[in-house]
Amino acid sequence: MDRIDAMRAFIAVVNEGSFTRAADRLDLSPQLVSKYVSQLEQHLGTRLLNRTTRRIHLTEAGTRYHLRAVQVLNDIDDMENQMGDMHTEAKGVLRISAPVSFAIRHLAPLLSDFQKAHPAVSIDLQLNDRKVDILEEGFDIALRIGQLKSSSLVAKRIAPIRLVMCASPAYLAEHGTPENPEDLSGHRYLRYSYMDPAAIPEVLQWIKQTTPSRGSGMVSNNGDVLVEAAIAGAGITLQPSFISGSAIRNGQLQVILSKYEPEPMGLYAVYAHRQLLASKVRSFVDFMDGYFGDPPYWDRFD
Structure with a gap:
């Protein structure tokens, strides 16, 4: 055998x-x-x-x-x-699917540096927060954020993704700063509609105790909108630090309930298979590894 x-x-x-x-x-x-x-x-x-x-x-x-x-x-x-x-040059069109907010905020420098290192590769980047079908839609690679479930796809973890609960100092001064999950009751919550309940069940359980069901709060499928709303004093939001980190760093947002922060999710490079993997895909995955730092630069606000 x-x-x-x-x-x-x-x-x-x-x-x-x-x-x-x-x-x-x-x-x-x-x-x-x-x-x-x-x-x-x-x-x-x-x-x-x-x-x-x-x-x-x-x-x-x-x-x-x-x-x-x-x-x-x-x-x-x-x-x-x-x-x-070792004997094959990375070349051709590399089709990438990536989440909207992450790509807009953090992907352009990486893609520029990658093409400098691999000038024979051209990039076709499509932004979409939905989970694309890599094979059916013809992508070479997809960047995904979350706790990935097992599948026939190959996934390489690129960076941790922290979720932090935050609000503007002005909002907290007016409505009070929650010290425990129970204190969230009565606050306005700004919710991301694509949030996976299975990834952060404890946090979403706390959120259910708040008041959006009574008409207070906001729901959006874009995290940037929710962060800007939080900066404007609209309420409390739970968002990835790659979106909220700069506002936290410059004092526009304040982290709350930090000791209850969920376990980090991950940024993954997902592709169809390893066997006979195209050099352009392997080169891109290897190039991403460690690019954002450890910890990632967007987390350097603590």
């Missing part, structure tokens, strides 16, 4: 949800894919998949093995692609 082939077969079955679809993806017969997985289970001495006539389910051992196997095969693919990239 070739363990690498068996691992690839197992991962394909998990990602595709069936032996037949995995076989189509790998250009193998379903029987051979099934044989690979069975041999892998025999080699490990444990069952990785529970099979029924309609579905397959990972066992506990299968879940653990899948995570490690993906990492191992990604490392192998990385090593082989890096050897090939």
Whole structure:
């Protein structure tokens, strides 16, 4: 048994949800894919998949093995692609999807520096806060912010994204500064409509105790608008520091409830696959790594 082939077969079955679809993806017969997985289970001495006539389910051992196997095969693919990239110049059109506010505030210098380092690459940047389908819409790479769920896409974490609750000093002077989550009751809240409740459930639970349901507050699908409204004294908002950081630094906004700050989310570079990855994509992902600093420059307001 070739363990690498068996691992690839197992991962394909998990990602595709069936032996037949995995076989189509790998250009193998379903029987051979099934044989690979069975041999892998025999080699490990444990069952990785529970099979029924309609579905397959990972066992506990299968879940653990899948995570490690993906990492191992990604490392192998990385090593082989890096050897090939030594002889391949990054070139062509790089199509990028990125969140609106982040791109407007922070992406232009990076793109300029990247093109200076890779002059044969041209950039097609599309801004959109919705989650684009990379394959269907023809993007090479998407920048996404959040707590990413597992998928067949490859995601590289580029930088942490802090969420800070803040308001203008004038608003807090008039309405009081909350010291605990319970103190949010009665305040006006400026809510971002695309906020993922699963990413910050505790914070959104506190927000439910506030008064927007009684007509006080604001909802928008753009964080810049909400930050500008907060600066103008319209209420309290929970926003990424890459939007609010400069206003906090110059005193236009004041951080509140800092000890209740949610766990940071992440800025991720997401792309379709590692195998035979185009040099333009790999070069861009590598160029982004560490570009914004550690911590990112927009967080240097504490």
